Amino acid sequence: MPIADWFKARESRKYTPASDKSAPAEVPDGVWVKCESCKHIIYEGELVADQRVCRHCGHHFALSAPERIGSLVDEGSFVEKDAGLSPGDPLSFSAAKPYGASLDKAREQSGLNEAIVTGSAAIGGHDVVIGVMDFRFVGASMGSVVGEKVARAFEAALSQRKPLVMVISSGGARMQEGMLSLMQMAKTSAAAARLSDAGVPYISILADPTYGGVTASFPVLADVILAEPGARIGFTGPRIIEQTIRQKLPKGFQTSEFMLEHGMIDSVVPRSELRDTVGLLLEYLSAKGGER
Amino acid sequence: MPIADWFKARESRKYTPASDKSAPAEVPDGVWVKCESCKHIIYEGELVADQRVCRHCGHHFALSAPERIGSLVDEGSFVEKDAGLSPGDPLSFSAAKPYGASLDKAREQSGLNEAIVTGSAAIGGHDVVIGVMDFRFVGASMGSVVGEKVARAFEAALSQRKPLVMVISSGGARMQEGMLSLMQMAKTSAAAARLSDAGVPYISILADPTYGGVTASFPVLADVILAEPGARIGFTGPRIIEQTIRQKLPKGFQTSEFMLEHGMIDSVVPRSELRDTVGLLLEYLSAKGGER
Amino acid sequence: MTRRFVMEFERPLVELEDKIAELRTLDLTDKPDLATEIAILAQEIDQLRHETYEHLTPWARVQIARHPDRPKTTEFIEALFTDVIELHGDRLYGDDEAIFAGFGTLSGRRVVILGHRKGKTTKENVRRNFGSPHPEGFRKAMRVMRLADRFGLPIVSFLDTAGAFPGIEAEERGQSLAIAESLAALSQVAVPVVVAGIGEGGSGGALAIGFGDRLIMLENAYYSVISPEACASILYKDSSHAETAAGCLKMTAEDLVGLGIVDEVVPEPFGGAHNEPEAAFVAIGERISAALDELDGQERATLVQRRYERLRAIGVYA
Amino acid sequence: MTRRFVMEFERPLVELEDKIAELRTLDLTDKPDLATEIAILAQEIDQLRHETYEHLTPWARVQIARHPDRPKTTEFIEALFTDVIELHGDRLYGDDEAIFAGFGTLSGRRVVILGHRKGKTTKENVRRNFGSPHPEGFRKAMRVMRLADRFGLPIVSFLDTAGAFPGIEAEERGQSLAIAESLAALSQVAVPVVVAGIGEGGSGGALAIGFGDRLIMLENAYYSVISPEACASILYKDSSHAETAAGCLKMTAEDLVGLGIVDEVVPEPFGGAHNEPEAAFVAIGERISAALDELDGQERATLVQRRYERLRAIGVYA
Ligand SMILES: [Zn+2]
Numbered sequence A, B: 001m002p003i004a005d006w007f008k009a010r011e012s013r014k015y016t017p018a019s020d021k022s023a024p025a026e027v028p029d030g031v032w033v034k035c036e037s038c039k040h041i042i043y044e045g046e047l048v049a050d051q052r053v054c055r056h057c058g059h060h061f062a063l064s065a066p067e068r069i070g071s072l073v074d075e076g077s078f079v080e081k082d083a084g085l086s087p088g089d090p091l092s093f094s095a096a097k098p099y100g101a102s103l104d105k106a107r108e109q110s111g112l113n114e115a116i117v118t119g120s121a122a123i124g125g126h127d128v129v130i131g132v133m134d135f136r137f138v139g140a141s142m143g144s145v146v147g148e149k150v151a152r153a154f155e156a157a158l159s160q161r162k163p164l165v166m167v168i169s170s171g172g173a174r175m176q177e178g179m180l181s182l183m184q185m186a187k188t189s190a191a192a193a194r195l196s197d198a199g200v201p202y203i204s205i206l207a208d209p210t211y212g213g214v215t216a217s218f219p220v221l222a223d224v225i226l227a228e229p230g231a232r233i234g235f236t237g238p239r240i241i242e243q244t245i246r247q248k249l250p251k252g253f254q255t256s257e258f259m260l261e262h263g264m265i266d267s268v269v270p271r272s273e274l275r276d277t278v279g280l281l282l283e284y285l286s287a288k289g290g291e292r
Numbered sequence C, D: 001m002t003r004r005f006v007m008e009f010e011r012p013l014v015e016l017e018d019k020i021a022e023l024r025t026l027d028l029t030d031k032p033d034l035a036t037e038i039a040i041l042a043q044e045i046d047q048l049r050h051e052t053y054e055h056l057t058p059w060a061r062v063q064i065a066r067h068p069d070r071p072k073t074t075e076f077i078e079a080l081f082t083d084v085i086e087l088h089g090d091r092l093y094g095d096d097e098a099i100f101a102g103f104g105t106l107s108g109r110r111v112v113i114l115g116h117r118k119g120k121t122t123k124e125n126v127r128r129n130f131g132s133p134h135p136e137g138f139r140k141a142m143r144v145m146r147l148a149d150r151f152g153l154p155i156v157s158f159l160d161t162a163g164a165f166p167g168i169e170a171e172e173r174g175q176s177l178a179i180a181e182s183l184a185a186l187s188q189v190a191v192p193v194v195v196a197g198i199g200e201g202g203s204g205g206a207l208a209i210g211f212g213d214r215l216i217m218l219e220n221a222y223y224s225v226i227s228p229e230a231c232a233s234i235l236y237k238d239s240s241h242a243e244t245a246a247g248c249l250k251m252t253a254e255d256l257v258g259l260g261i262v263d264e265v266v267p268e269p270f271g272g273a274h275n276e277p278e279a280a281f282v283a284i285g286e287r288i289s290a291a292l293d294e295l296d297g298q299e300r301a302t303l304v305q306r307r308y309e310r311l312r313a314i315g316v317y318a
């Protein structure tokens, strides 16, 4: 499904895509949102014009995959791949809530077949392979399909010697696919290792939240790791850590800024600057890339 | 000068080489030594029989290069190289005490031309290139000659594809040769990087003391880093650190055991086990070494 | 069978065993009826014992995998390898005792050994953090993986961890990066990699040294994306549903053969490896050696390519 | 010339300057003799100024290299580069602000920039540890060197540090390993490496990012195996002999050309770069660009081999 269709599909559901300030006409009237961070009431039109960043406190709201693609790539350049790839229920997982039902709900809510959208695009004129996760789909957890689409994106970048850009947000491995999910960590990391070995540039962007087995695989194996301000990023979730160590976590623990301070990421970049920053990074990484 | 001649030269100076327990006859009678650590009075013959390890407290006394070679390599296997390489006085360094005078004294006291002895030998039947530093020679500091001999040893190991074994003890870079000394850090590290790149095994053994620019170069670039018990190992000397931070250093700071605890070395190995350990390591590292 | 530690699923059996042991201390010379009753009870106990241990549930297997007397990595190494040299440290921050790394010789074959290391005693367990590594443990493993690669030594890895340690310092020092980099490194080492699941296989902390060219598992070992307790507490907001979760997660060796992840299940002594560790050592040793034999002589590039293809094939989708 | 900070060797001159400045505030309309005297004194001061600054002693140059207003790495980067992106962190432990690493564009050429980073203010200096790196600084530099290598970007490195930080934590986290590994990495990167000594070049902490295919130095920068003070305190048990030590150590740019270590001395504005930073920026920028031009188009392997040969040739022996 090309990106334009999504926007259509989502409009019909009264879901508002982020877009350039030049296109406020698409926004339905009279929708107001309360900022999760500063509690300001924001007009939805403003929020969309600001790429879903609160203009009062700078809080970065989640973007859907289509919104993210719209905000990051050169207009009209995105072509999706593997859109039809769909999850099965290999474990016939039925504890509490059947996996199948969760998937149905996710499909309906997001209009997507899985928690990642991959394809080709251009950023600042650079042809790239791109993958964008969508937290609305089962918390953007990684099961077989996400792992497969990620691996294919790495392989496409490798075979075409095009830089890869990945935008991550995820709750972790998808437990409903059990060990098949865990093994996607190894699979995607192995794919990342091959791309790295071949000297093809790879930039990752960590958005809120990025946790668990997903963090501990392909996202942190990039040549340059960026994160959005205030994104929660970590391996183990804060509640489990608190339970284990039986003490309160320090303020700011597991944020982008914490990751920066501890040397784990290259830079914290506000959403409004991401497109330009990635474009410029691609200038550097593509200068003579791959002559190895 | 072959190793046997040293022993002769040193006997004539009443200096007692370490040797196997089978050869106590070489020891002059009636010499007693006070252990620096436990203050026990030890009969020199005992100390020599024990490879200069105190049998009361395990304190490892310094070994001269010839003693070390005797204690580490297969008997009669050592052949020296570059024995004649001698330091100049490129800076005409004369602050406080002229460099030339220090060198004369070092030569006389040690019977060596510089602070390192290099050559080929066998350990546990494995042919190796070996280098051994001698603290008696201007504190085994690294100037042009030490750097050159180290680089040549790395190059010999590389061209002959023979494992390299380095036994280090040093006060650091030799300030009397100024920047020429500092650059030996880069030179020896570059030589180590080439050997590593070629997949030829390299084992280093850190003995008391190993400090300064020497520590921060070839010794810590080995595939396996061993250290003798209780050896003082670090970059900056303890007095300078105390002056800088204006507080007492913790007990055990910058010992082999401290380095082990902080993940910097592979193992602490008592002198009596060094020969066997290195021999066994060479078994592993030579199993299929260099097929790259 | 003397037991130091009774697992939850054994309790009904153990209660009966205790009862009969008590009955047997009685003087039965003039109580022939009671003697008969005891004999019948004994038979029933035998029956229950077989039912309990011959059709172990996933949850029972998890308990066996966590049994305090279950043989640990250290014991497997001691039993199977000669000429062992431990290599310490990540050369960056510390030496994590929750992971063993070193050289060892298995039936004459020089290899690199990796493994999660739990302790036998409380003191050991404190030092080894109960087998849950910090980032420096994974970085040590990576360093030694690269040694194996440089010097052409096959890697044998033993899995037994509840998972990477969930703590503040572990996060501060980059738990996720250490695991991810270990995964990348392990995928690229151009030497045979044989992995043996011997106890717990907890999530990313197990996986970091837990995949390769062959993956064998002891019958009662588990390997899971999440602990049954954590899974239950997410799904049911109640960790007491762990037994259900253990079943749903398909985490037993047998299940994982079915999913194409595990190559071989190694049978355990009756009731679990803790009952007869020697038998487990021998069985695992033989299977590791056989796997290494199979992988012998493969080209470096072929090994890496095939390992990648193994991983690439994992997943179910339409 | 207004001075915010007076260096030791300038004091006699500055005293005279202050005196004459005071005299010039007097009303001299009816004191022609005094006016003549002042004119003569002014001439003498001019003479002394030239003597002081035209034949700077090594110790004077060390003071200039440490002058608080001397332009710092950050200012060189701001003045010379466009499109700068800083890259943070070693991906292991922390982000050491004492070292800058990132991308930048010099006259249209995309490069990687490294540099020791002192602060201008006390607050900046505290955060940047006065330009003295911990191991994580060197490890960040190494990481970015490898990026340069992967993506064919030349490396431009600015040296300005009193040395690697001498502290407990630095030792704990492997100061010596970080430096050694940085040396090894820098020797192997297959891209042009141009190093500019702009201030202090203190020992191993400078060397870790301080050698390459071309080494240029500002006239008053120094580069030394040991600080003059530490050398004096070892040799004389008294750091007040630092001036003597500074001379003996042959640490000035000019001396180092003589020893075959430095390729080129870049002249500074009269009295030191702090008097006219713009001129220093332009001069260094031109020399870096020229050096990169010379290195353009060399094969990757040739670059690495020649760099090794440069290092191999350093040393004097018989
Ligand atoms: Zn807000």
Ligand SMILES: [Zn+2]
Residues within 6 Å of the ligand: B035, B036, B037, B038, B039, B040, B054, B055, B056, B057, B058, B059
């Ligand atoms: Zn003693």
